[in-house]
Amino acid sequence: MLGPSYSLRCVVFHHISDTESPFTRGMSVSITPRKFEAALRFLTRYYTPVCLQDVLTDSDGRGLSPRAVLVTFDDAYASVAEWAAPLCRQFGVPAVFFVNAAFLDNQRLAPDNLVCYVANVLGMETIRSAARAVRGAGAFELQSLSDVFTFFLPAISLAEREVFLDALRQSAGINEIRMAKETGLYLTSKQLFDLASFDFEIGNHTYTHVHCRSLSREEFGREVDRNKANLEAVSGTKVRSFSQPYGSSTDLTRDLAEHLERSGHKAVFLSESVANPRGADPFHLDRVSTRAESDDTFFFELEVLPRFRAVRNRLFHPSTDSQRAIGRRDCIEEIDREQPRA
Numbered sequence: 001m002l003g004p005s006y007s008l009r010c011v012v013f014h015h016i017s018d019t020e021s022p023f024t025r026g027m028s029v030s031i032t033p034r035k036f037e038a039a040l041r042f043l044t045r046y047y048t049p050v051c052l053q054d055v056l057t058d059s060d061g062r063g064l065s066p067r068a069v070l071v072t073f074d075d076a077y078a079s080v081a082e083w084a085a086p087l088c089r090q091f092g093v094p095a096v097f098f099v100n101a102a103f104l105d106n107q108r109l110a111p112d113n114l115v116c117y118v119a120n121v122l123g124m125e126t127i128r129s130a131a132r133a134v135r136g137a138g139a140f141e142l143q144s145l146s147d148v149f150t151f152f153l154p155a156i157s158l159a160e161r162e163v164f165l166d167a168l169r170q171s172a173g174i175n176e177i178r179m180a181k182e183t184g185l186y187l188t189s190k191q192l193f194d195l196a197s198f199d200f201e202i203g204n205h206t207y208t209h210v211h212c213r214s215l216s217r218e219e220f221g222r223e224v225d226r227n228k229a230n231l232e233a234v235s236g237t238k239v240r241s242f243s244q245p246y247g248s249s250t251d252l253t254r255d256l257a258e259h260l261e262r263s264g265h266k267a268v269f270l271s272e273s274v275a276n277p278r279g280a281d282p283f284h285l286d287r288v289s290t291r292a293e294s295d296d297t298f299f300f301e302l303e304v305l306p307r308f309r310a311v312r313n314r315l316f317h318p319s320t321d322s323q324r325a326i327g328r329r330d331c332i333e334e335i336d337r338e339q340p341r342a
């Protein structure tokens with residue numbers, strides 16, 4: 001179990017900040033600059049940081065350096081340009097930044113940050129009241145932010161999400177455009193261009209950060225293709241990787257995997273913190289979501305827990321191995337009746 005079958009390690013970070021604001025408190029997305037620097041020091045000491053091209057070139061994992069690790073960032077917080085990119089350059093660590101173009105230049109708030117702000121400032125009753133605007137009374141027992149992200153948002157359509165967010169803005173009296181500008185949470189176009197010009201990879205994270213399991217084909221165009229085109233126009237580089245918002249393999253449906261392949265994506269990343277076996281499908285690369293509290297906990301999160309999860313999945317969710325075939329045309333027929341793991 002602790003043998004060499006664990007191939008490429010991938011880690012995902014989000015927001016680098018010394019303090020939590022009402023927009024992020026309770027979401028477990030922040031790591032302090034000091035801890036992030038310690039994490040890079042740990043990775044460069046014990047691992048070999050690689051870039052996306054290395055992963056694509058050696059997608060069967062055989063040509064990768066021993067203990068290869070790929071560092072990624074989701075959600076395009078401005079803090080990645082202010083803290084993460086300079087530290088990655090200092091330590092010589094390549095990285096992939098997955099971006100939602102809708103929030104570039106702080107034109108609006110990402111739904112998660114809006115929900116988080118309302119929950120922290122006005123309380124969960126305001127969230128429950130907005131949820132009732134979507135599905136009526138008693139449809140969801142939302143006690144915490146985690147309930148909203150784990151049960152409510154994945155269960156509603158994109159149109160219903162808009163009704164919910166509108167109800168939130170109304171009942172909280174929020175001028176979202178002004179608030180987004182004042183907060184400056186996300187990357188500007190200039191920062192995105194600079195990241196790309198420093199040879200960092202820019203990746204697709206959907207246009208407005210959506211759960212993909214219930215998207216229609218038309219919505220693939222609005223969320224996946226539009227985001228790719230916008231990011232390529234702003235960054236001046238090719239977008240060839242996709243990170244699943246919320247990281248769940250349940251959202252990586254066969255339709256989505258086929259769409260991603262057709263639209264020129266070469267790799268898809270999840271964040272279920274499961275070890276990637278040698279020869280992992282590039283359309284199903286798992287990442288360890290970490291806040292790297294210390295070297296010991298980081299080691300445990302990166303090296304031990306993912307192997308246990310891989311063994312658990314093999315024993316108790318045998319369909320997971322078949323799911324890894326999603327995106328490979330030659331295997332699609334065999335998995336026709338496979339259901340994504342919940």
Ligand SMILES: [Zn+2]
Pocket residue numbers: 074075205209244245246
């Ligand atoms: Zn995300």
